[in-house]
Amino acid sequence: xxxxxxxxxxxxxxxxxxxxxxxxxxxxxxxxxxxxxxxxxxxxxxxxxxxxxxxxxxxxxxxxxxxxxxxxxxxxxxxxxxxxxxxxxxxxxxxxxxxxxxxxxxxxxxxxxxxxxxxxxxxxxxxxxxxxxxxxxxxxxxxxxxxxxxxxxxxxxxxxxxxxxxxxxxxxxxxxxxxxxxxxxxxxxxxxxxxxxxxxxxxxxxxxxxxxxxxxxxxxxxxxxxxxxxxxxxxxxxxxxxxxxxxxxxxxxxxxxxxxxxxxxxxxxxxxxxxxxxxxxxxxxxxx
Amino acid sequence: xxxxxxxxxxxxxxxxxxxxxxxxxxxxxxxxxxxxxxxxxxxxxxxxxxxxxxxxxxxxxxxxxxxxxxxxxxxxxxxxxxxxxxxxxxxxxxxxxxxxxxxxxxxxxxxxxxxxxxxxxxxxxxxxxxxxxxxxxxxxxxxxxxxxxxxxxxxxxxxxxxxxxxxxxxxxxxxxxxxxxxxxxxxxxxxxxxxxxxxxxxxxxxxxxxxxxxxxxxxxxxxxxxxxxxxxxxxxxxxxxxxxxxxxxxxxxxxxxxxxxxxxxxxxxxxxxxxxxxxxxxxxxxxxxxxxxxxxxxxxxxxxxxxxxxxxxxxxxxxxxxxxxxxxxxxxxxxxxxxxxxxxxxxxxxxxxxxxxxxxxxxxxxxxxxxxxxxxxxxxxxxxxxxxxxxxxxxxxxxxxxxxxxxxxxxxxxxxxxxxxxx
Numbered sequence: 001x002x003x004x005x006x007x008x009x010x011x012x013x014x015x016x017x018x019x020x021x022x023x024x025x026x027x028x029x030x031x032x033x034x035x036x037x038x039x040x041x042x043x044x045x046x047x048x049x050x051x052x053x054x055x056x057x058x059x060x061x062x063x064x065x066x067x068x069x070x071x072x073x074x075x076x077x078x079x080x081x082x083x084x085x086x087x088x089x090x091x092x093x094x095x096x097x098x099x100x101x102x103x104x105x106x107x108x109x110x111x112x113x114x115x116x117x118x119x120x121x122x123x124x125x126x127x128x129x130x131x132x133x134x135x136x137x138x139x140x141x142x143x144x145x146x147x148x149x150x151x152x153x154x155x156x157x158x159x160x161x162x163x164x165x166x167x168x169x170x171x172x173x174x175x176x177x178x179x180x181x182x183x184x185x186x187x188x189x190x191x192x193x194x195x196x197x198x199x200x201x202x203x204x205x206x207x208x209x210x211x212x213x214x215x216x217x218x219x220x221x222x223x224x225x226x227x228x229x230x231x232x233x234x235x236x237x238x239x240x241x242x243x244x245x246x247x248x249x250x251x252x253x254x255x256x257x258x259x260x261x262x263x264x265x266x267x268x269x270x271x272x273x274x275x276x277x278x279x280x281x282x283x284x285x286x287x288x
Numbered sequence: 289x290x291x292x293x294x295x296x297x298x299x300x301x302x303x304x305x306x307x308x309x310x311x312x313x314x315x316x317x318x319x320x321x322x323x324x325x326x327x328x329x330x331x332x333x334x335x336x337x338x339x340x341x342x343x344x345x346x347x348x349x350x351x352x353x354x355x356x357x358x359x360x361x362x363x364x365x366x367x368x369x370x371x372x373x374x375x376x377x378x379x380x381x382x383x384x385x386x387x388x389x390x391x392x393x394x395x396x397x398x399x400x401x402x403x404x405x406x407x408x409x410x411x412x413x414x415x416x417x418x419x420x421x422x423x424x425x426x427x428x429x430x431x432x433x434x435x436x437x438x439x440x441x442x443x444x445x446x447x448x449x450x451x452x453x454x455x456x457x458x459x460x461x462x463x464x465x466x467x468x469x470x471x472x473x474x475x476x477x478x479x480x481x482x483x484x485x486x487x488x489x490x491x492x493x494x495x496x497x498x499x500x501x502x503x504x505x506x507x508x509x510x511x512x513x514x515x516x517x518x519x520x521x522x523x524x525x526x527x528x529x530x531x532x533x534x535x536x537x538x539x540x541x542x543x544x545x546x547x548x549x550x551x552x553x554x555x556x557x558x559x560x561x562x563x564x565x566x567x568x569x570x571x572x573x574x575x576x577x578x579x580x581x582x583x584x585x586x587x588x589x590x591x592x593x594x595x596x597x598x599x600x601x602x603x604x605x606x607x608x609x610x611x612x613x614x615x616x617x618x619x620x621x622x623x624x625x626x627x628x629x630x631x632x633x634x635x636x637x638x639x640x641x642x643x644x645x646x647x648x649x650x651x652x653x654x655x656x657x658x659x660x661x662x663x664x665x666x667x668x669x670x671x672x673x674x675x676x677x678x679x680x681x682x683x684x685x686x687x688x689x690x691x692x693x694x695x696x697x698x699x700x701x702x703x704x705x706x707x708x709x710x711x
Binding site: 132 | 323324325328475501502503504505506507508509511512513515532533534535536539540543544545556557560562563565566568570608
């Protein structure tokens with residue numbers, strides 16, 4: 001039962017970490033390598049707004065999310081748009097910005113364990129005999145809510161349908177009058193906002209530290225590659241596979257081997273199904 | 289207008305004359321990882337001592353009084369992506385570019401060990417004030433004395449820390465009958481070795497080691513280890529590591545009400561004065577080894593609280609990390625050796641440092657003449673005393689060694705109930 005409950009929680013945490021990366025990629029085809037840095041930046045900004053400027057929790061958090069969303073918008077309009085369609089350059093640009101952001105917050109003094117965000121509610125709940133802290137349950141609720149909201153947004157709103165159109169067939173969407181750059185800008189901004197929401201939900205379990213920027217990026221990439229870049233269903237399924245596999249390794253084998261799971265998953269997928277579980281990128285080549 | 293001009297010229301002249309007359313400073317090159325708390329705080333301690341020494345007239349080198357000057361360069365050697373060779377480049381830069389007369393070295397053991405050869409090449413006296421906890425540091429000096437004699441370690445090391453943990457837990461066993469331990473360590477060399485060393489020593493004393501789990505750096509969920517500790521009815525939860533995520537471990541321990549006392553023989557985040565605030569009080573009862581006395585309040589020596597208060601006054605914070613008191617003592621030890629020899633000659637200073645017997649913040653500072661390791665003791669009159677504290681009511685309360693303890697070890701209410709301990 002412990003594996004089941006903590007496996008579910010771990011999977012939903014991976015969904016939270018990966019969903020923004022998946023959204024940005026599926027629409028814009030831009031691999032946003034600053035995803036992890038934005039996660040850390042959100043935590044830092046929220047901490048500054050709360051503890052240095054003295055804002056209340058809700059305004060601090062909302063402002064941090066808004067700033068990071070705006071950064072996503074600016075980065076696309078100023079930097080990424082110039083290299084759009086050149087995947088290596090896109091990776092270099094976004095990763096360079098990521099390094100700059102992480103080094104900047106490090107320079108501002110982000111060190112040690114003292115940078116924390118308040119938990120939504122401190123309480124331990126027992127589920128089927130297994131004690132779980134409330135923040136982890138809250139993370140599951142937030143992850144489910146995000147998936148549902150995104151599903152409704154992309155299926156029942158004009159903008160969301162436009163984004164799906166671009167994701168499915170950019171040329172056809174262009175012919176129907178959907179502006180590809182505007183859609184990509186929106187996707188990168190939304191992806192950044194989702195990284196920010198993940199930070200606000202996950203960081204209260206621990207603290208804000210620079211290294212988390214790299215960890216979150218690696219997990220997001222692992223989940224998206226395994227699920228199939230650009231596939232929503234694949235992303236969620238891969239999060240569950242990796243999440244449960246990690247938890248099973250922690251409980252049944254050894255915790256320190258859990259880091260191998262996500263990397264092993266990438267290697268296995270690249271060997272046996274390079275486009276991922278639900279990816280369509282190289283599906284034709286794979287069949288041939 | 290003319291008056292102003294004359295005043296300005298006089299001011300410039302006075303400044304130039306002042307510079308010309310000022311004695312050449314003695315440079316302490318702090319080439320350490322200032323991005324981690326231990327390195328950051330050791331430099332703070334160093335600067336505080338230098339300020340005090342300079343305010344009192346400086347260091348008497350023969351007939352001349354000279355001030356100390358600190359030149360800090362960040363080695364970033366604790367950063368996973370930074371190779372040892374880059375940290376060494378920084379050490380070399382502080383020697384060549386900044387003209388360092390003395391070196392305060394890198395923080396990670398691997399880099400500190402590699403720096404031994406470099407400082408020997410330049411014949412610079414090297415005082416290790418933080419990091420480099422590995423016993424290999426002083427054993428390397430002992431084995432190759434002629435080559436590495438310029439290096440000294442002015443702080444505790446993991447071998448002695450393991451012995452302190454064993455001694456304290458033996459006392460806990462005698463008082464409460466506890467003899468069941470579960471180990472959770474970060475998957476890094478020093479923590480694995482520390483966990484193994486303590487497990488080995490306690491097994492020999494009849495303790496049951498119920499399990500040992502290693503968590504990767506960056507782990508965010510420790511429930512598996514904690515629930516396993518509960519299932520196996522562990523009484524002590526031995527923890528070692530320096531990753532900030534260990535605060536999650538403490539939070540989960542409290543949230544899940546695990547009836548085992550967390551004992552961090554090196555626990556980076558829990559050493560920090562703000563840890564109580566960070567964990568919203570869930571750190572209560574966590575026991576932490578802080579390596580040297582003076583990093584938490586105690587009356588180890590008359591100098592301990594004097595240092596503690598001076599640090600608080602200058603930085604608005606209690607001493608942070610474990611390298612603070614040792615960073616503070618380093619300039620005083622150098623001053624003492626320089627004034628005894630009346631020279632900055634490294635070979636003569638090595639001889640003088642080997643004969644050091646200075647009552648400092650954490651007891652009498654003496655070095656083993658062969659290994660250059662500070663001599664530890666349970667009695668501050670005899671040697672350098674360590675500090676093991678427990679988080680009690682928001683404060684870091686020293687509970688070991690007995691000579692400097694400020695209070696007794698306490699247990700959380702759920703442990704009192706579970707193990708039927710009398711209050």
